[in-house]
Amino acid sequence: MELDKYFDEIIKNVNEEIEKYIKGEPKELYDASIYLLKAGGKRLRPLITVASSDLFSGDRKRAYKAAAAVEILHNFTLIHDDIMDEDTLRRGMPTVHVKWGIPMAILAGDLLHAKAFEVLSEALEGLDSRRFYMGLSEFSKSVIIIAEGQAMDMEFENRQDVTEEEYLEMIKKKTAQLFSCSAFLGGLVSNAEDKDLELLKQFGLNLGIAFQIIDDILGLTADEKELGKPVYSDIREGKKTILVIKALSLASETERKIIIEGLGSKDQEKIVRAAEVVKSLSLNYAYEVAEEYYQKSMKALSAIGGNDIAGKALKYLAEFTIKRRK
Amino acid sequence: MELDKYFDEIIKNVNEEIEKYIKGEPKELYDASIYLLKAGGKRLRPLITVASSDLFSGDRKRAYKAAAAVEILHNFTLIHDDIMDEDTLRRGMPTVHVKWGIPMAILAGDLLHAKAFEVLSEALEGLDSRRFYMGLSEFSKSVIIIAEGQAMDMEFENRQDVTEEEYLEMIKKKTAQLFSCSAFLGGLVSNAEDKDLELLKQFGLNLGIAFQIIDDILGLTADEKELGKPVYSDIREGKKTILVIKALSLASETERKIIIEGLGSKDQEKIVRAAEVVKSLSLNYAYEVAEEYYQKSMKALSAIGGNDIAGKALKYLAEFTIKRRK
Incomplete structure (x- = not known):
């Protein structure tokens, strides 16, 4: 209850920042740019940024802007990923x-x-030069890493021999880096010490890995209404999720054939059959790995300490990440 | 001769910076990213940045990085524009x-x-916080403005009533803003005073407008080998260049029909006929307007003063912009 109010207040303010900045001419360009941002979304990353800032009782105005920068950046990647993935x-x-x-x-x-960089510049304005540099450097490096992760994800579509290690490297880059950056920026604008910034990054990175594994699980277990996108699209696109990789490593000859036939297929029946086999072989394993990274993120968080409600909020967000059904 | 050496030295160092930063894994992504940067290009914007820095005898290391940031950004826009324009x-x-x-x-x-933002962060590292903010703010706002200009350019393809004023607004955004930013950043990293930074922006902006008008002229007068791209592609894509706008305003009924038939056409004969009519009606006028903006850029430059060879270099670059044949 207390947390609901806490989250609502943050989301309201971050949304205001977003709408303040994504406004202008030509109208069609700005309409297309704000559309997805207004279509909903959990605002998980901005919540992490502001709560991470609150841990050190930072200036909320700065935190809202940093959070808006992160959310705007995230939406840019979604728009381009959707083109690439059709x-x-x-x-x-x-x-x-x-x-x-x-x-x-x-x-x-x-x-x-x-x-995103414009709003970041406003979030960092007036910080000392060293912190300004740290913020811009981490943010730009994060976008670079995300692009590298997306390239790996695309390359994996054409390979059947992707290892779990490669998968983890890919989701660290494509998904977890932005969680890491979200937590880091919150601490940075609140003048947290370097060792706490490092812990915030660890918290975000491990949480982001858990988040993506759960996302991959939901892609096979949730229905279209919950997901907001077609079920089994990962199978259709030939994505090498941890579930597919683990299932391929455990599959019998027959099962393996079914999975391979479904991956990248346009035949809905083959896709469904492959999905069922994958789930039966690797669902529990994937939950276990997600849990492991969730525990790592909790460990980093508990080493930070800081403001009470913000700590509770981050713990709640991490639990939500693991337990969510959409 | 002296200037040749001056320019070669800059280009060599800026290219080294570019190759230092655009390197990594996955290989395919980095190959695709460095390809256009290595395909040549006049490096006009980086030369402006470094010469603008030299005006105030700034640190060349910083200037090379700022120049590399500008050139990398420019190449990003070219890659995406080429997709959009097919x-x-x-x-x-x-x-x-x-x-x-x-x-x-x-x-x-x-x-x-x-x-581009990562390299910019390295160019600005260690500057005082105010200048750091100014650099990031101007750079990010420039990219926003460039995107707005590209949206205008695309929208204009579907309109026959674009005015010269609208065209000038569009090229200010799409092309001239980055020239302005290139000159500004050179001055910024050299700790030039605010009034000189303002003059540098004026120099760059007016030069950029002249540059784009000449570019539009060359699109109708140069051959494919000089251009490095098909002739008359502006006509084929229905672009509303200053030449097309002026020609439409002066055309007889018959001429107007020929121009409209060629714009956006796939028929090479119609395209060539339209191009010939456009040239006959507006080539001289377009040169006059370009000359006008060139003069404005010279006026701003001469108000700055500063280091002798750098001033000569910028003057040379501006003259080259107006007189170039490719």
């Missing part, structure tokens, strides 16, 4: 390139990418 | 999306976009 649904709505065409969707993503 | 040739080579496909070209552009 996804047509996101958050239960047609994707940006479906509504506006690929050229405008590329441009809307580019605009949000640049806007 | 261009297949650039600098005499197949465009990135032709060689690697659209998904990888989107990602390569995104990587360069983020890399």
Whole structure:
């Protein structure tokens, strides 16, 4: 209850920042750019940023801006990923390139990418030069790492021999790095000490890994309404999730054939059969690995200490990440 | 002769910075990202940045990094523009999306976009906090403005009533803003005073406008080998250049019909006829307008003063911009 209010207040303010910055001419470009941001989303990353700032009782105005920068950046990557993956649904709505065409969707993503840095500059304004540099450096390096992760994800689609280690490396880059950066930036704008910034990064990184594993699980277990996108799209796109990798390593000859036939297939029956086999072989394992990274994130968090409600909030967000059903 | 050496030294060092930063894994992503940067290009913007820094005898190491950031950013916009405009040739080579496909070209552009901010952070490291903010703010706002300009350019393709004023607004955003930012950043990293930074922006902005008008002229007058891309592609894509706008305003009924028929056409004969009519009506006028903005840029430059050879270099670059044949 107390936490509900805490989260609502943050989301309201971060949304205000987002709407303040993503506004302008030409209208079509800004419409295409704000569309996904207004289509919902859990705002998990901004909540992590602001709560991480609150741990050190930082300036909320700065924290809201840093959080908005992170969320805007995240939405830029979603818009471009949806073009690359040819996804047509996101958050239960047609994707940006479906509504506006690929050229405008590329441009809307580019605009949000640049806007994220603009809002970051406002979040960091007036910090000492060293911290300003740390913030810009970490943020830009994060985007680079995310792009590298996306390239790995795409490359994996054409390979059947992806290892769990490679998968973990890929999701660290594609997903977990931004969680790490979200927590880091919250601490940075609150003048947290370097050792606490390091712990915040560890908290975010491990939580982000757990988040992505759960996301991959939900892609096989949730229904379309919960997901806001078609079920089994990972199988259809030939994605090498931890579930697929583990299932392939355990599969009998027959099972292996079914999985391979479903991966990247356009035949819905083959996709469903592959998904069922994958689930039967690796669902429990995937939950175990997610739990392991969740525990690591909790360990980093408990080493930080800091403000009470913010600590509770981060713990709650981490638990939510693991237990969520969408 | 003296200037040749001056320019060569800058280009060599900026290229080294670029190659230092655009390197990594996955290989395919980095190959696609560095490709256009290595395909040539006049390096006009980096030369402006470093010469602008030299005006105030700034630290060359910083200036090279700022210049590399600008050039990397420029190449990101070219890669994405080529996807949006469906261009297949650039600098005499197949465009990135032709060689690697659209998904990888989107990602390569995104990587360069983020890399530009990473290199910028290194250029600004250690400057006082106010200047750090000014640099990041101007750079991110420039990218936003460039995206707005690209959206205008795309929107204009579907309109026959674009005014010269709208065209000038569009090229200010799409092209001239980055020239302005290039000059500004050079001064910024050299601790130039605010009034000189303002003059540098004016110099760059007006030069950028002249540059784009000349570019539009060359699109109708140069041959494919000089251009490194197909002739008359602006007509084929229905672009509303100053030449087309002026020609439409002066055209007889018959001429108007020929121009409209060629704009956005796939019929090479119609394109050539339209191009000939446009040239006959507006070539001289376009040169006059370019000359006007060139003079404005010279006026701003001469108000700055500063180091002798750097001033000569900037003057030379501006003259080159106006007189170039490719």
